[in-house]
Amino acid sequence: MDQKTYDSIVAELMTLSDTWNKLYAAEKFEEMKNLATKDVAIANVQVSTSITGLIYGRQAYYDGIYQAYVGASGKEKNLLVMDYDDWEYIPLGDENHFYTIGKYTLQPNIVGVNCWLLKRESTDDPWLIYRVINN
Numbered sequence: 001m002d003q004k005t006y007d008s009i010v011a012e013l014m015t016l017s018d019t020w021n022k023l024y025a026a027e028k029f030e031e032m033k034n035l036a037t038k039d040v041a042i043a044n045v046q047v048s049t050s051i052t053g054l055i056y057g058r059q060a061y062y063d064g065i066y067q068a069y070v071g072a073s074g075k076e077k078n079l080l081v082m083d084y085d086d087w088e089y090i091p092l093g094d095e096n097h098f099y100t101i102g103k104y105t106l107q108p109n110i111v112g113v114n115c116w117l118l119k120r121e122s123t124d125d126p127w128l129i130y131r132v133i134n135n
Helices: 003-025 029-035 058-070
Strands: 036-043 054-056 080-082 088-091 097-106 110-119 128-134
Touching: 003 029, 003 080, 003 088, 003 097, 029 036, 029 058, 036 058, 058 080, 058 128
Parallel strands: 036 128
Antiparallel strands: 036 054, 080 097, 088 097, 097 110, 110 128
């Protein structure tokens, strides 16, 4: 992949991440499900029934995002922000699969690392979140 293509894809992924942040801040969690593949998987060994330690599906994705927002009390409004400007963007062999890794913040006092495996079917399709790992 040449530098121009790489830069163009990273710009697209940053736009996706910015959209994610804006939807989260606007409490549009239902719309956020559409940023993920139907078979999205999230690392959550405590809840998983799979030997991989992943939980699968858009509803599980929604549940995780919403739970971060409402917190332990169920009444919090924790702002989760993907700090995508400083992420690493790593191509995975072609122009339709990328890996991202970098910090996120969850107010009031959590900083963690988020990893997304992103994919699209073709260069004409939108980028979607396929796998999520965070700590």
